[in-house]
Amino acid sequence: MEKNSLESTPVKIALWEIDLDPGRFCMSFDFRLEQLKASIEEFGVLNPPYLMEDSESHYTVVAGYRRLLAAKELGWSDIVCQVLPHGYPPFKAFLLNLYDNLLQRKMNAIEKAMVLQRLTRFVEHEQIITQFMPMLDIPANRQTLKLFLGLEGLEEPIRHSISAERLSLRVAGPMMSLDTKDRLKINELFMAFKWSFNQQWEAIQWIMEIASREGRSIEEVINEREVTEILHSNRMSNPQKLKTIVKVLKTRRFPSLMKAESEFIKGVSALPLPERVKIIPPPSFEGINYRLEIVFTKGKELKEKLADLYSLSGLERVTDFWKTSNGNVH
Amino acid sequence: MKQFTIRRILIERGAESDSLAKVIPKRLPDIPKELVDSHDLALPEGTEEMDKESLRIIHHKGEFLKPCPGTKRYICCGYQILNIGINCPMDCSYCFLQSYINQPSLRVYTNLPEKLDEIGEYIDSFPGRIFRIGTGEFTDSLALNYLTGWTDYLLPVFSHRKNCILELKTKTSSVQSLLKSIHRERIVVAWSLNSPRVVTGEERKTASLRERILAAHDCQKAGFVLAFHFDPLFYYPRWDEDLEEPVRLLEKYIDPESIIWISLGSFRYMPALKWAIKRRFPKTKIFDGEFVTGLDRKLRYFKPIRIEMYSKLAERLKKWHEDLGIYLCMESGDVWKQSFGWSPKTSINLSRYLDNRVRKLMVG
Numbered sequence: 001m002e003k004n005s006l007e008s009t010p011v012k013i014a015l016w017e018i019d020l021d022p023g024r025f026c027m028s029f030d031f032r033l034e035q036l037k038a039s040i041e042e043f044g045v046l047n048p049p050y051l052m053e054d055s056e057s058h059y060t061v062v063a064g065y066r067r068l069l070a071a072k073e074l075g076w077s078d079i080v081c082q083v084l085p086h087g088y089p090p091f092k093a094f095l096l097n098l099y100d101n102l103l104q105r106k107m108n109a110i111e112k113a114m115v116l117q118r119l120t121r122f123v124e125h126e127q128i129i130t131q132f133m134p135m136l137d138i139p140a141n142r143q144t145l146k147l148f149l150g151l152e153g154l155e156e157p158i159r160h161s162i163s164a165e166r167l168s169l170r171v172a173g174p175m176m177s178l179d180t181k182d183r184l185k186i187n188e189l190f191m192a193f194k195w196s197f198n199q200q201w202e203a204i205q206w207i208m209e210i211a212s213r214e215g216r217s218i219e220e221v222i223n224e225r226e227v228t229e230i231l232h233s234n235r236m237s238n239p240q241k242l243k244t245i246v247k248v249l250k251t252r253r254f255p256s257l258m259k260a261e262s263e264f265i266k267g268v269s270a271l272p273l274p275e276r277v278k279i280i281p282p283p284s285f286e287g288i289n290y291r292l293e294i295v296f297t298k299g300k301e302l303k304e305k306l307a308d309l310y311s312l313s314g315l316e317r318v319t320d321f322w323k324t325s326n327g328n329v330h
Numbered sequence: 331m332k333q334f335t336i337r338r339i340l341i342e343r344g345a346e347s348d349s350l351a352k353v354i355p356k357r358l359p360d361i362p363k364e365l366v367d368s369h370d371l372a373l374p375e376g377t378e379e380m381d382k383e384s385l386r387i388i389h390h391k392g393e394f395l396k397p398c399p400g401t402k403r404y405i406c407c408g409y410q411i412l413n414i415g416i417n418c419p420m421d422c423s424y425c426f427l428q429s430y431i432n433q434p435s436l437r438v439y440t441n442l443p444e445k446l447d448e449i450g451e452y453i454d455s456f457p458g459r460i461f462r463i464g465t466g467e468f469t470d471s472l473a474l475n476y477l478t479g480w481t482d483y484l485l486p487v488f489s490h491r492k493n494c495i496l497e498l499k500t501k502t503s504s505v506q507s508l509l510k511s512i513h514r515e516r517i518v519v520a521w522s523l524n525s526p527r528v529v530t531g532e533e534r535k536t537a538s539l540r541e542r543i544l545a546a547h548d549c550q551k552a553g554f555v556l557a558f559h560f561d562p563l564f565y566y567p568r569w570d571e572d573l574e575e576p577v578r579l580l581e582k583y584i585d586p587e588s589i590i591w592i593s594l595g596s597f598r599y600m601p602a603l604k605w606a607i608k609r610r611f612p613k614t615k616i617f618d619g620e621f622v623t624g625l626d627r628k629l630r631y632f633k634p635i636r637i638e639m640y641s642k643l644a645e646r647l648k649k650w651h652e653d654l655g656i657y658l659c660m661e662s663g664d665v666w667k668q669s670f671g672w673s674p675k676t677s678i679n680l681s682r683y684l685d686n687r688v689r690k691l692m693v694g
Contacts, residue, residue, distance in 0.1 A: 173605075213618040240398050254620045257632045284622035285633055288664050 008082035010048060011277035015072050015079060015224045018051065018059045024090070024118060025062045025097045029110045030163040036070045050082045052093060054302045059083070064098040091122040102135065108163040112136045114149035120149070166190070171204050178208075182218035189222055192231060193242040203246065206253035255288065260285055271314050274305045279318055290319055331476055332503045334419035334535070337383040338374075339363045340435065345389035350440035350478060354387060359478050371433055379610070380427075381434035382419050385477070390439035398467065403625035404660045405674060407593075408681030410461050411498070412449070414480055415439055416468040420501055421534040423611040424562055427468065429603040436469075438478055446487045453494050460685040463488065466499025466520070473502050481507045489513035495590075495688050497557060501536035509552050516692055518590050519549045520557035523580075528564055529618050532616060541575055547583040555588050555691050561595030561659055563616030563639050565619045565631055570642050577646055586651030590691045591684060594640050595659035598630045606687035625662070633665060640669035655687040 022028070041141020062066060062084060066236035071079050084093060098115060099109060107115070119128050125145060133140040138148065151162065151172060158175065165189055172176060175183040186207065190200050211218045221227075230236065230244050251258040261281075268279050276295035282288065292309075296302040309315065339361055345351045346365070355363050368388070372504075373381050394413050400406030400691060415438040416431055430631050443474050465471045465480065475481055481498070485508075488496035497518040498508075508519060521542045524532075529539050537545070558580070563569070597616060599607075604617060621629040630636065644656050645657055666673035674680040 006574060087632055125497070174608070202415055254622075255630070256620055256634060260632075260634070286622055286624055286630070286662075288662070 001290060008050065008084050010080055012078050012080050013051070013059060013084050015077060016029050016070070017057070018061060018068060018081075019054075020061070020065075020068060020072065022065070023060050025094055027097065027101055027107065027111050027114045029114060030108060030160055031066055033073060034071045035067065036066060037074055040067070040074060042072050044298070045079060046082050048082050050053050050084060050093070050096060052084050052088065052090075053086065062093045063100045072118060074140070094122065095117060107136065108165070109148075109169055110151055110159045110163040112138060113148040114146065116148045117152050139213075143320075147176075148175050152270075155184055157191075158183060161187055161191055168200045170197065171200045172209060174204055178218060185219045185222050189231075189245075193238045198244060199242070203249055206249045210249070210252050242302075255314060268318065271312065271318075273312070274308045277305055277309065288319075331506050332473075332502060332537070333476060334473065335383050336361055336385050336419075336436075336477075340353050340366045340383070340384055342366055342368050342386065344368070344383060345387050345440050348387075348440035349387055349443050350438070351387045351389075351455060352477065353521045354385070354438065354440070354477050358385075371500045373434055377434075378423075379434065380417065382417065382421060382436060383486045384435040385474075386435040386437045388437050388688040389441050390642040393440070394442060394445050395452065395463070396667050400677070401626040401628065401660045404662055405658070405666065406660060406677045407657065407682050407684055408462070408677060410463045411467045412463050412465045412484075413439065413468060414442055414478075414484075415474070418470045419473050420470060422501075422536070423532040423534070423607055423614045424597060424599070424616055426599065428606040428610065431602060436474065438474065443483045443521060446482040446483065450487055450491065451492055457493055459493060460688050461494035462496040462497065462684060463494055464499055464520075464690065465622060466497070471498035471520075472504045472508075475507055479507070481511060485513035485517055489515040489517055491516065493535045495555075495692060499557075499559065501542065502608055505545045505549050508549060508554065511610045514553040517554055518557050519546065519554045520559060521546055522559045522561065523576045524560065524563070525569060526575050527566075527572050532564075532614065539579060539646045543576070543579040543583050550585060550588060555590050556584065557590050557592065559593045559595070559659075560643060561593055562597035563594065563596050563643070564616060565635050566615070569639070570646075573643055573646070577650065580682075581650050581685075586654060589693065590653075590687050591655035592647060593655060593657050593659045594643055595661075596631050596639055597676060598624065598628045600628055600658065604629075635674050636661070637665055640665070645672055655684070657684065 045064075045067050047064070047067075049067050050062040051059040051214065052062055054060055059081070062083070068079065090112065101111075116128060116132065116138075119132055121132075125142070129140045129142065129145055133145065138144055147169065154162075154172065154175065158172070160167060162172055167187060171186075171190070175186060178186070186204060190203075205219055207221050210216075211221050214221070218282065225235070226248050229244060232243050234239060236244065264281055264285075273279070274294075278293040280291040280293060282290065294302065294305055296305060336358055341351055341355070341363060343365060352530075354360075363366060366386075370659060373384075374380075390413070392413070396411050396413065398406065398409040398411050400409075413438070417434075417436045417682045418425070418649070419436060431534040466482070484496060488494055490513075495516045495518050498519050499520040499522060501522050505519065508517075523539065523542065526539055528537065546558075550556055557644055560573070560576075563573075597619075599608060607614060607616070620635060622632050624630040631639070640658060640661075647654055656670070657674075658669065661669075661676050674683055
């Protein structure tokens with residue numbers, strides 16, 4: 001790349017002359033201005049924003065978008081800015097802002113998506129993957145690029161959830177294939193409580209698959225009474241609500257498996273097992289080996305528990321508890 | 331014979347002098363050809379990620395004959411894969427290749443004819459062992475045969491060897507070249523079968539169920555031994571009623587006496603495949619069932635569902651004929667036992683069972 005020797009002119013410009021909508025160079029989303037305003041009030045604007053003059057004697061912000069917004073909120077009427085010369089290449093102007101941002105702060109996922117989206121106007125996808133994605137600390141591959149390029153198309157509440165790191169980026173992928181109503185509904189559900197990213201990932205798959213299987217919309221699945229009653233319950237805490245919703249969704253998604261698990265628990269609970277003794281089934285009953293867990297303090301206690309187990313009637317039926325009388329829970 | 335759309339032929343450097351690399355382009359005289367490097371994988375603008383309309387001619391540097399990797403911790407059949415190429419011009423939504431291959435285009439290995447003597451010598455060096463060999467694992471055994479002439483040079487090599495069989499697995503009805511061949515011995519022609527709903531909804535560009543069975547009928551009449559694979563089975567409402575159709579067609583057109591085996595397997599997939607499929611087929615319903623993580627990390631239907639599918643279908647097939655060599659692909663001993671009432675218990679025993687089918691059906 002050609003060496004970038006920046007020649008710009010400091011000019012005092014009225015704020016009304018500057019277009020303060022997020023423009024083609026903007027890479028800021030979901031920010032708070034309080035700290036910046038406090039600093040500007042105390043010390044002024046240390047680094048002047050960079051602008052480009054457009055043909056109608058208005059200015060487009062290249063760098064310093066947030067400084068300008070802070071100045072406006074502080075009631076300033078004008079501000080000293082650096083104005084880039086006429087004909088300054090837009091790609092260079094974009095890079096100026098990008099490097100300025102990368103040096104100063106950590107970008108959130110939506111801001112990174114804004115960078116990648118704007119880069120597509122200037123360079124090929126291949127160059128974005130090899131040169132810019134590593135710079136933004138994003139796994140450099142086509143699939144991830146596609147994911148990030150889709151983020152800007154998501155509705156604002158969803159983008160806020162992502163930028164605040166409350167909605168998993170992984171979940172955003174499948175959300176893109178849904179219609180607006182459905183994905184806003186999922187976002188609403190995930191913002192209602194503190195879901196872990198793994199829980200979100202499992203739940204979105206369950207919801208989508210329940211909807212597919214039952215020929216219903218996602219909104220309809222989430223709006224079902226069973227879910228909404230939990231959401232609006234006054235008797236449960238938020239963690240309890242989350243746990244119950246996960247269970248409701250899982251039961252609906254995996255009816256046979258959940259029935260088998262419940263039959264197994266019922267069968268084992270009916271056995272008078274010694275204290276601190278557990279029978280653990282293979283995950284999803286896929287394997288054939290069950291585990292016996294005995295917690296003990298002394299060898300004597302272990303011997304007693306083993307003796308109790310030895311004489312316990314019903315133990316021989318343990319692995320069959322989850323099957324019904326015809327050998328099948330299904 | 332069905333011909334698929336090929337828009338360009340890419341000949342990788344190093345393959346130019348292989349015999350097949352000279353033959354294939356002549357069979358597609360009007361299609362543009364390009365000499366490319368193996369790392370040059372750029373796709374033309376707008377090309378779908380699997381790039382099923384480019385034929386890439388490759389000099390394969392690896393082994394051609396390899397044991398099927400099978401799957402850990404389930405009973406496998408001890409099959410050998412003859413690697414003739416990878417990717418397929420048909421487009422089944424559930425195809426594992428969508429997450430398995432990391433390079434696009436239909437890929438055909440052109441130095442296979444030159445390697446066949448070596449493969450034959452290897453098989454001959456184990457006279458006491460039976461090699462069950464197939465070409466249909468990474469591609470369809472017959473779909474591109476009209477271009478590659480695979481059957482012309484594979485059949486003579488395998489049909490006169492006493493300790494092997496060659497199984498050609500297909501979802502096409504392209505059997506003309508087989509019917510013209512003078513070789514029958516030790517060649518098994520096999521079809522993948524499914525319910526009409528799966529064939530029409532999920533197996534794009536394949537032959538219809540009826541076309542497959544009629545092609546099988548022609549092959550059987552011409553003296554070939556047959557096999558069928560009900561794999562992957564999908565569980566959905568009235569799946570069993572839907573599977574009546576292929577069984578009914580089998581009953582009508584096929585003599586069960588010369589079927590060497592019928593395998594049953596349910597849909598299973600590595601986690602990455604789900605998203606590869608959803609990207610390409612967002613409306614597919616193949617993931618609607620109850621899938622749980624298997625012992626090999628693949629997702630499978632919850633065990634009782636698999637058992638229900640296998641036992642019902644096997645029971646139905648047995649009503650047609652008692653001795654069909656029915657076996658399960660990549661299943662556990664307890665699923666075998668609960669589905670069929672018996673289990674081979676180990677992969678070695680399943681191999682023996684299928685080897686005995688070879689001995690029984692392939693006289694001489």
